[in-house]
Amino acid sequence: MSSYIHLDVELKLRDENKAIVTPAYFLGSIEDSLQNFFGEIGGQTDLELIKFDKGQKRAIVRVQEEFILRIRSAITLIGYFQDIPCHFIIKKSSKEKLDF
Template sequence: MTDYSYFDIKIKLRDPDAVVLTPSLFRNCIIDSLDSFFCEEKFTLEIVKFCAQQQRVIFRVPQELHDMTCGCLELIGHYQEIPCHFQVLETSKTALDFEKLRGNEKNNEN
């Protein structure tokens, strides 16, 4: 049985209207970056939740790729040739959910 790491990511785009944000394009952006930095690996990345409006994605990778994925996310500077930054909101060894996290964020604001 494979253990997984879950990532809750927010993509911050310089010009959000200039890109198409879809699960497959997001996935390809991450996979291409992982491949370019660590070309000897075959990477598995599964989108668990996706919200184009919030520009957020929850995905999972095998636990042994956690550190490589964290390092790679910090180095990605473009999405569809538009400057961007990937903000890691949370990582976990258990499944993450937007709704649960949004509730926690509202509680922290009060």
């Protein structure tokens, strides 16, 4: 059985009013970055959105420990969300479940 790492990830947008931030778009942005940089997406990395807060633009994401370096890199390299300049911040990481 694989062990998992939980990441508390926050989205920072240059223009907060133009983006539509949903769980699907949030996770999709991370999956697109994985696809672009490593040629793989959620099915191979077992990436799962555990909790999402639209107002804070934050999510708890769970990933297999063996893929943590790729996920962290992919999140760090995201520069646009819906064509709006942005960056993602990994606020915390833990083997235990996280909450906001």
